[in-house]
Amino acid sequence: MKWTQKGHQYDDLGKNFKDKNIYIYGAGNIGKYCFEQLYFLDCVDAFVDRSLEKQKRTFCDKPVLTPDVLFKEHMKDHIIIIAMDSCEWVGEVERRLLLSGYIKNVDFFFYKDFIPNPYNDDYKDTFYIRIYSVYAKNKIYLDSTAVFPSSACNLKCKYCLAFTPHIKQHRIKTLVECKREVDVFFQWVDYVRWFQISGGEPLLWKDLNSLIEYIGEKYRSKIGHRFELVTNGTMVPNDELLQLLSKYEMDVVVDDYGTNYGNMRNECSAIKEKLEECNIPYHYNRVSNWVDLGFFECDNTGKDLVEYYDQCGIPFNTNEYGKIYSCAYCDFAIKAGLIEENRDDYFDLNEELTDRAKKEFVEFTLGYSNRGYSTLCKNCYGWIETINKNFVGVAEQD
Structure with missing residues (x-):
């Protein structure tokens, strides 16, 4: 691709990421994987999980919040990463987020679209984390x-x-x-x-x-x-x-x-x-x-x-x-x-x-x-x- 706005090609997307930290939806193995991938950015504030038991304790030294914090109103100061593989549950979480005013691939992301796929070394699946890193945290x-x-x-x-x-x-x-x-x-x-x-x-x-x-x-x-x-x-x-x-x-x-x-x-x-x-x-x-x-x-x-x-x-x-x-x-x-x-x-x-x-x-x-x-x-x-x-x-x- 030819540069048309050198140093500013992704400003529109980057502005959405600026000054925003991340909530990981899913306090399980996939959520832990996401946390590990994002650790160098120091950007994860909390996990979100429907489990009442998990909400009583921390996960990866982070609090576990009820989904109500996301669904009752559009939380505009965080990016949401859905960290689960069950199609049924992913679809339900997406539906609730969309109804609450969130926009897919702007306000929330399926984890395989945002960070490297843990099951496949695919070079094409890290676009968003690269843009997020440099615009939100000034890191590469x-x-x-x-x-x-x-x-x-x-x-x-x-x-x-x-x-x-x-x-x-x-x-x-x-x-x-x-x-x-x-x-x-x-x-x-x-x-x-x-x-x-x-x-x-x-x-x-x-x-x-x-x-x-x-x-x-x-x-x-x-x-x-x-x-x-x-x-x-x-x-x-x-x-x-x-x-x-x-x-x-x-x-x-x-x-x-x-x-x-x-x-x-x-x-x-x-x-x-x-x-x-x-x-x-x-x-x-x-x-x-x-x-x-x-x-x-x-x-x-x-x-x-x-x-x-x-x-x-x-x-x-x-x-x-x-x-x-x-x-x-x-x-x-x-x-x-x-x-x-x-x-x-x-x-x-x-x-x-x-x-x-x-x-x-x-x-x-x-x-x-x-x-x-x-x-x-x-x-x-x-x-x-x-x-x-x-x-x-x-x-x-x-």
Whole structure:
């Protein structure tokens, strides 16, 4: 999307959130989950529940109020989050709120529309919490980011989404550089639900353990349930790394490429065994095909690239030296020397942090920029989940 009111794109919605705290309707497990997700904002004043027993005590150290406080008159100084899954009860609460003058998705929200879905890591369900955070509390909530200590890899996948085979000189960062880019990120971002360390193959990087310890000690409380390390399944983590993964409650993405490992061995079974021994959660990723971005074949000349970018909706951003790229694949193509970087491809967190800049950054992470698209759009089929239906074999070695 093209900026039309840079730093003010969501003012109309934001004004509704300004200076308002939250009531959570439902003092149960889902209500507790919502409270935990919102804790960094210090915005929950109370729970609401029809249970007389629950009203006699606190829940998450907050009072539990009778629903009458909402239904007898339109309470305009709080946002209501309905924290329950029973369709019957959700419908009844919605009906009562509507009759009392509340407006859906303005005054009250179903919890899955407002905060991350606890059962599905869907990047598209956190719009409202991002807007609420910056307008109500002047804080930044981000879905995800990834850091790349090194682009070096021990495989040479023909259709690598990071364009690794085309990199003439690998970018291998120092520990100081990685610490700096993480520090800059968290100077801006108050909470990120998904923080990934990837590559290349990150286990090749000599300072990986030190970086994990640094992030874990300084910023673990600012990272959600997915503090994540990605590996291509060729290297078994050593004991020191396993201890750190456990200590900082990390999980591991284990990519299994089957028999396509070239001169390397598939160590996925050994990796999973080690992780299970240490009770470290992991995501075992074995797919039947890969998406093909089609850089060398795709020509989008003549297309409306702003509309194309909006349709793609790529949710993956990356952090390179404190510059946040709106499209991870664009960042990879730039690193590989395949395209020239444009100032609109990234938001620079090294620049001055102001209240307006915070709103501009949130808008950027939601798809806005001066051009309205990334440089790679000219030669890319797009993200797999939306517009790209071109597939190739997994990890075919070049």
